[in-house]
Amino acid sequence: MIQMLQFLALFSINALLTPAIFAAPEESLPNILFIAIDDLRPALGCYGDTIAKSPRIDAFAKTARQFNHAYVQQAVCGPSRTSILTGLLPDHTRVWHNRNKFRDTQPNHITLPQRFKQNGYTTLALGKIFSGNESELDPISWSSPEILKKPGWSNYVLADNKGKGKKQSACEMAEVPDNAYPDGQLATLAIKTLTTLKQQKKPFFLATGFFKPHLPFSAPKKYWDMHDPASFEVPKESRASITAMPDIALHTHRELGGYKDMPKDENVSAEQLLHLRHGYYACVSYIDQQVGRLLDALQQLDLDRNTIVVLCGDHGFTLGEQNRWCKATNFELDTRVPLLIRTPWIAQKGIASDALVELVDLYPTLTDLAGIKPPDNLDGQSFRHVLDDPSSGGRNAVLSQFNRPWESTAPEVMGYSIRTSSKRYTRWIDWQNRRVLSEELYDYSSKTSSREFSGNRFEHKNIAQTQPEELQTMSEHMDKMFARRLGGTVHP
Secondary structure, eight states, rough: HHHHHHHHHHHHHHHHHOOOOOOOOOGGGOOEEEEEEEEOOSGGGHHHHHOHHHHHHHHHHHEEEEEEEEOOSSHHHHHHHHHHHHOEEEEEEESSSSOOOHHHHHHTOOOHHHHHHTOEEEEEEEEESSSSGGOOOOGGSSSOOOOOOTTTSSSOOSSSTSOSSSOOSSEEEEEEOOOSHHHHEEEEEEEHHHHHHHHHHHOOOEEEETTTSSSEEEEEEEHHHSSSSGOOOOSOOOGGGSOOOOOOOOSSOOGGGGGGTTTTOOOOOHHHHHHHHHHHHHHHHHHHHHHHHHHHHHHHHTOOEEEEEEEEESSSSSSSSSGGGEOOOOHHHHHHEEEEEEEOOOOTTTTTTEEEEEEGHHHHHHHHHHOOOOTOSSOOOHHHHHHHHHTTTOSOOOOEEEETTSSSSSEEEEEEEESSSSEEEEEEEEETTTOOOEEEEEETTOTTTTETTEEEEEEOOOOOOOOOHOOOOOHHHHHHHHIIISSSOOOO
């Protein structure tokens, strides 16, 4: 009898310590509120940005785990979001461009929301989740058809811009309520959806994808007024000050130059630059308020006690630093994103983590938290332990990549980049013959090789040629990562 009691006690302890393999009964399953924000770099007060006015997200950060070193797989919408929602690297989805579709190469892959759907969840998508195009939606992932846009949603409300095309003024400031623009209407729709989900009494996975601060920088005037125009400065660093950077590291895609009031070569005036920066931060403040509205509703409906909340950017953004705009590189400003996660049972809430994590890790992390077995072929790894203990470590390096030319749906050249706690190594290879074309190495611990702007470090001096031993060490590190995660050097 004593032996039996000892066995039962040991079994009970192990059961408590072992993560669930299969889903728990419906009534105990946690809900998931997944909030994706387009083009959001860590331009938030909680990340140390002194310009940002983001009180609602800052308050949320005090209840959540803030990840200071979260990175995307590819710094553009489609490939990044595909990696998040599939748990696969771009070389495995073959999605390197917004026009690529992962179902063309992975027709049977189970996506993140699809996995929750298979385990009894109602899965819904509002706004920009997979992509911004109707042709790139994924109906099988959701319990009901995705709502990307509603009739009447427009980036513009002023007569000079509205109804005249997608790329009119790069910035718009209008004396209108929040619901005059799509993100205010999206927040309202998400709140109504939460109310409906509350009544259904079934676990849910609700994905809400806000459109701003993506260009054009359109926001109600009150959010522009939150910022003193005098607080914005022209970045001190210019392209000419960057030492030994290969041309291939810089993108040729002129996203900003496509707007009617911007120069095609994106060589903007100082006045234009300051106005653009002002517009971006106004949009961040606008989205901050919409996120706050959604989180308020979650609490008012008493859903917060059993809901895991994830908030992240889909990639970073450059606002004139290094004479660059937007994204599409392997640099720090483009690949680093804010990531905040709150669980109902979170310990040491409000304590930030410096662990290195990738957004491809979100899939296995969320299934781990919900007690759902993930597919066996995921490239990501769970970082649940960091949610339990913010002092615990993450990856020893994170992987990002970008292809050239950007305009092609198939790569001719691929740039792979690994980021450790202090360095970034990038290798550019010919996609067909695997020949190394160029290498970059940046040391973020050195004041002479990196600079900071608004809490974000960025590259200043390529030391690949002057530090051969460090270059060799990082090169070997990448080779080991390729062998472990990509099955070899590259996948032409």
